[in-house]
Amino acid sequence: MEGMTIDQLASDILSECTLMQRYCQTTGIALPSLLAGATPDFWSTDSPQELIAARTRTLGLLERITTLLRGPHDFIHEYVASNWDQGALYVFLRTRLLEHIAVLGGEANIGNLATASGVPEDKLIRILGLLCCKNIVRQSDNGIYALTAISEDMIQDPDFRAWVEFQLFETRIASVHLADALESKPNTYTDGKSAFKQGFGVEMYEWHTSHPEEGDRFRRAMKGVSNSLDPADSLIRTWIKNRPSSNLTKVVEIGGRYGFASTTLVREKEDLSFELRCDSEEFLRRGQALVDPRSMSRISFTHLTSNFEPPPPSDANTVCAYVIRNLFWNWTDDEAVRLLQQLAQILHGSPWTHIIVTDGVSPLPGEFPPHVEISYRRRDITTMTMHNVKQRSQEEWLKLFSRVDPALKITTHFESSSHVCKGLWELRLETGE
Known part of the structure; x- marks a missing residue:
């Protein structure tokens, strides 16, 4: 894939997308949609291997062409700016707006959401506006916000949602302190200090013991990861x-x-x-x-x-x-x-x-x-940072x-x-x- 031009990448993307479209049509698998209620069959790990392989190849091609089109400066800008997306999502989950919209049938007006969350309307509009850009919620009419297939997935799998919250809070704070932990001496695996301890003052399991709500969330998060x-x-x-x-x-x-x-x-x-x-x-x-x-x-x-x-x-x-x-x-x-x-x-x-x-x-x-490798490299950094x-x-x-x-x-x-x-x-x- 290295050295491919944008037209070669685009051609391969089109070929893979055409293959997936035809495969879904012949097997009866519904095409992907981000609307609430969409069937998850297209994304399932139980999907036929031919479909999974084509989807993986396409994601790799898309990542490559997106980086080429952005260029170095814009790529780095977008890479670090995702911090704000994650902050907005944590507000959405921490204030239980996800559950509030679900209880109201999948959509709610901004006034109800502001009352439920305790966040002023003019602030909440901006938070939800960013989440709309990421298809986590959608604005169906003026002031009406609805769930999508993405947010609905966290309702249907509360253990996975617990993992998302763990990632948005504990791991984000710990990752900020990795550089400081590595600057302290000694800093080897045998005698160094975790970034979590650098940021929180104690190791993760000890912190979860003294914060039972987050400790329970972590246990549910690990259960969700193990299952999926x-x-x-x-x-x-x-x-x-x-x-x-x-x-x-x-x-x-x-x-x-x-x-x-x-x-x-x-x-x-x-x-x-x-x-x-x-x-x-x-x-x-x-x-x-x-x-x-x-x-x-x-x-x-x-x-x-x-x-x-x-x-x-x-x-x-x-x-x-x-x-x-x-x-x-x-x-x-x-x-x-x-x-x-x-x-x-x-x-x-x-x-x-x-x-x-x-x-x-x-x-x-x-x-x-x-x-694909990036997920495994992240795991290397996760174990270093947290433990x-x-x-x-x-x-x-x-x-x-x-x-x-x-x-x-x-x-x-x-x-x-x-x-x-x-x-x-x-x-x-x-x-x-």
Whole structure:
């Protein structure tokens, strides 16, 4: 795509758009619309791969031609000016104008909105005017504002809306302080300070504990991201489906801060039993609340004094897999190796037991087209800013696992969404083939 002229880019865009139009017509998928009530099939991650691929290619072409047409100065101007768009959206969500319009049937006049929000009409008109430019709301008649498919999506998915608010508040404030955090010394991953702590005075989890409303919002945000954007559960589900045949029928999952895959898998895999082990009773309670009562007899919850607590020897007779989902991303290598070495002891007594680790991966530059890669590069900055931790590359993950036990064989599977790249690493003894 580099070096293409604007007419070449335009021609390719037209070809891709024509392909998508014809595909929708032949398959019965409704063409995209931003009007409220529009069907989401065109944008769904469950759409046919041909349509998803064409849409992704088109977005890359559009980004390229837009940058060429803007030029360097205008590109930078627009790039940084989006800060004001995000500020306006946070007002819209924080004042619950989104819900107010929805309750009134999808549209409301400016007077009602000013009363509901407590924001003066002349200020609110300007805030909503900017949101109209971004198709988040639309002005149907003078002084009447209505929802669009974009704002309606946040009504239909409150967990995703919680993620949007988290991004608009906590991450925006933290990102402003990244430069200051990097200027302080030391500033390495092992002894530096997160930008979140630089801005808020404490680390993120501590701040959320002392601000329970935002803490609850963060938990809902992570649930929403996991449901819609995180391929970790898909990777685990695929591994369990294709797992080696043996008489071991128990899955043990360790972790829980970002939820447990087992709370869903126990309903889907009736031939397996599950055990959740965690050093937090709160995380276990949250997980237990998500389990279908009909599946409760096949899942148990064990509170550990520490996640490093050695597994019971009886695991060798029952456990087919230890699952570690989204746990190691903010652990040091030494901490991760310590836990894995505890579990690897069971593998020596039971070669058909596997350790399954799923976590984020930082891809190498150029592995994905730039308009896709940017999401993964943002993830690198996110972990640095919010926690002063590094998202490991595949090479760094393999180096970590090599320290656990030289007898282990490691197999990797990757899966990516529009916002995150995840790996699944299967650790097993060579004799477990």
